[in-house]
Amino acid sequence: MTKRNKNGGETNETCPCGSGAARRACCGPYLDGAVVAPTAEALMRSRYSAFVEGRREYLLRTWAEETRPQVLELDPEQRWLGLGIRARSAGGPEDEVGEVEFVARSRVRGRGQRLHERSRFRRVDGQWFYVGGTLLGKPPA
Numbered sequence: 001m002t003k004r005n006k007n008g009g010e011t012n013e014t015c016p017c018g019s020g021a022a023r024r025a026c027c028g029p030y031l032d033g034a035v036v037a038p039t040a041e042a043l044m045r046s047r048y049s050a051f052v053e054g055r056r057e058y059l060l061r062t063w064a065e066e067t068r069p070q071v072l073e074l075d076p077e078q079r080w081l082g083l084g085i086r087a088r089s090a091g092g093p094e095d096e097v098g099e100v101e102f103v104a105r106s107r108v109r110g111r112g113q114r115l116h117e118r119s120r121f122r123r124v125d126g127q128w129f130y131v132g133g134t135l136l137g138k139p140p141a
Helices: 040-053 056-061
Strands: 078-090 097-108 111-124 127-135
Touching: 040 056, 040 078, 040 097, 040 111, 040 127, 078 111
Parallel strands: none
Antiparallel strands: 078 097, 097 111, 111 127
């Protein structure tokens, strides 16, 4: 899902994950299936970007089989506003497990929401998967 400028070239669209990098140099290659995320944090960021872009298939493909829902419904009214990474534990290219604590902000039908979660990830055959998470702070509205 690359945006094009009026001359047909790619724009320098900033990645939705909040890294500050261009999408094509950040989460884009993961979302488009060109490569797999090398770290748990990279997968976390790409999954956030997938929510922003409505990429249900990517979310399901990167979800651990034992915890993956049969059906994933995305609310078309939800507008994602930003992602902040609070902490990370392990989850590097050589690790087998990792955790990422994040806060994701969104708006649904004019009402602000905040999701604060510590997500767990596992790497299998070189690919990271989201296993599950623990909600932190106040529950989402």
